[in-house]
Amino acid sequence: MSVIDEILKANQAYAAQFTLGHLSMPPARRLAVVACMDARLSVEHALGLRPGDAHIIRNAGGLVTDDALRSLILSHHLLGTQEFVIIEHTDCGMVTFKDDELRVRLQRQTGASPETPAAFHAFSDLEENVRAQIRKVRSHPWISKEIPVRGFIYDDKTGLLREVTA
Numbered sequence: 001m002s003v004i005d006e007i008l009k010a011n012q013a014y015a016a017q018f019t020l021g022h023l024s025m026p027p028a029r030r031l032a033v034v035a036c037m038d039a040r041l042s043v044e045h046a047l048g049l050r051p052g053d054a055h056i057i058r059n060a061g062g063l064v065t066d067d068a069l070r071s072l073i074l075s076h077h078l079l080g081t082q083e084f085v086i087i088e089h090t091d092c093g094m095v096t097f098k099d100d101e102l103r104v105r106l107q108r109q110t111g112a113s114p115e116t117p118a119a120f121h122a123f124s125d126l127e128e129n130v131r132a133q134i135r136k137v138r139s140h141p142w143i144s145k146e147i148p149v150r151g152f153i154y155d156d157k158t159g160l161l162r163e164v165t166a
């Protein structure tokens, strides 16, 4: 059985016990989180969040890309979130490569040079990267200065969050 077949089976069992049909669209705790897609980081578990509580926007690195900004702006203006959190983590794969080297490798492997993605946004300094993401959110003119924007590094070994001061 493929993993996709396995998850479809798991979904049948989930739906058989489903009790969350009453949840409404705006996040109950008015929180939006941008976090790395790392498989070890369970944002809901690590932050004590339940379905319906928060928007969780995930990508490689937990980066405030154009698309993450798009989601944050919609989250705040259309769905009422009032606090933003950015979460990167200690053992992130984004520090293990360089954009240029990966691009060259993929071009060689495939013979293609597509325009997208324009960048992979690999980085080397985790704390500085978190600060840069905070600045990106705070400086956007469509995101109110009233919204707290805080950044954290999740420790993959302990499960603890450590705040990065901006």
Ligand SMILES: [Zn+2]
Binding pocket: 036, 037, 038, 060, 061, 062, 089, 091, 092, 093, 094
């Ligand atoms: Zn990561």
